Amino acid sequence: MDGENGLLKKANEAFYRAFELLDIERMGRVWDTTEEIQCIHPGWNLLQGWTAVRDSWEGIFKNTKYMEFRITYSSAHISGDLGYIICVENITSSYGGPASENSILATNIFRKRNGLWKIIHHHGSPLLE
Amino acid sequence: MDGENGLLKKANEAFYRAFELLDIERMGRVWDTTEEIQCIHPGWNLLQGWTAVRDSWEGIFKNTKYMEFRITYSSAHISGDLGYIICVENITSSYGGPASENSILATNIFRKRNGLWKIIHHHGSPLLE
Numbered sequence: 001m002d003g004e005n006g007l008l009k010k011a012n013e014a015f016y017r018a019f020e021l022l023d024i025e026r027m028g029r030v031w032d033t034t035e036e037i038q039c040i041h042p043g044w045n046l047l048q049g050w051t052a053v054r055d056s057w058e059g060i061f062k063n064t065k066y067m068e069f070r071i072t073y074s075s076a077h078i079s080g081d082l083g084y085i086i087c088v089e090n091i092t093s094s095y096g097g098p099a100s101e102n103s104i105l106a107t108n109i110f111r112k113r114n115g116l117w118k119i120i121h122h123h124g125s126p127l128l129e
Numbered sequence: 130m131d132g133e134n135g136l137l138k139k140a141n142e143a144f145y146r147a148f149e150l151l152d153i154e155r156m157g158r159v160w161d162t163t164e165e166i167q168c169i170h171p172g173w174n175l176l177q178g179w180t181a182v183r184d185s186w187e188g189i190f191k192n193t194k195y196m197e198f199r200i201t202y203s204s205a206h207i208s209g210d211l212g213y214i215i216c217v218e219n220i221t222s223s224y225g226g227p228a229s230e231n232s233i234l235a236t237n238i239f240r241k242r243n244g245l246w247k248i249i250h251h252h253g254s255p256l257l258e
Contacts (some may be wrong), residue, residue: 086175
């Protein structure tokens with residue numbers, strides 16, 4: 001299970017790498033690109049299906065000038081073809097102005113498809129106050 | 130799997146019923162009360178382990194006068210002894226003043242222990258704007 005946990009964490013890293021590179025093609029390779037998936041961006045309403053999720057990433061990427069993640073892992077769990085990771089996204093980002101730092105809590109759920117862990121749900125939420 | 134999905138939804142309902150009743154003993158029966166679990170209340174930092182999570186519920190219950198949920202299900206998935214539900218919590222609540230309405234998005238992850246689905250992770254996040 002250690003090896004499988006390692007693969008799950010690699011899939012999680014690939015997700016944040018695609019986000020840093022603002023690369024929609026890479027993002028498409030880390031998600032399970034079906035209409036079954038879900039995504040909750042911090043403060044947004046629930047998005048259902050890859051069409052809506054892809055649109056959201058394209059919009060986010062268009063408005064982002066710089067994005068860097070330092071991920072703190074809290075836990076990774078696997079059962080069968082389902083796995084999840086809870087992590088803290090320590091973010092340095094710029095949307096045109098000076099860079100700022102903030103933290104987002106994320107629950108990322110993955111399904112194994114043809115031997116590869118693919119994201120089926122991302123839930124990011126802001127730390128308030 | 131339909132039967133198992135039904136049991137998962139029942140466990141999810143029991144969680145919100147315990148919350149509505151502001152009943153810490155009931156809440157303890159729906160969670161996997163180990164130090165492995167996590168909880169992210171809307172806007173809060175990540176809580177680790179039942180001791181911290183129980184304390185948080187006691188604090189929330191103490192400050193809540195009235196709590197009512199209308200849950201809209203988005204999806205429920207199971208693989209082996211792991212399952213999750215993504216839902217919208219449509220809430221009517223009072224903390225002493227007049228009742229107000231708001232919505233929270235939740236990802237609830239469950240593990241089957243001795244034939245019973247128990248919560249191992251709750252991630253609630255506010256809808257902003």
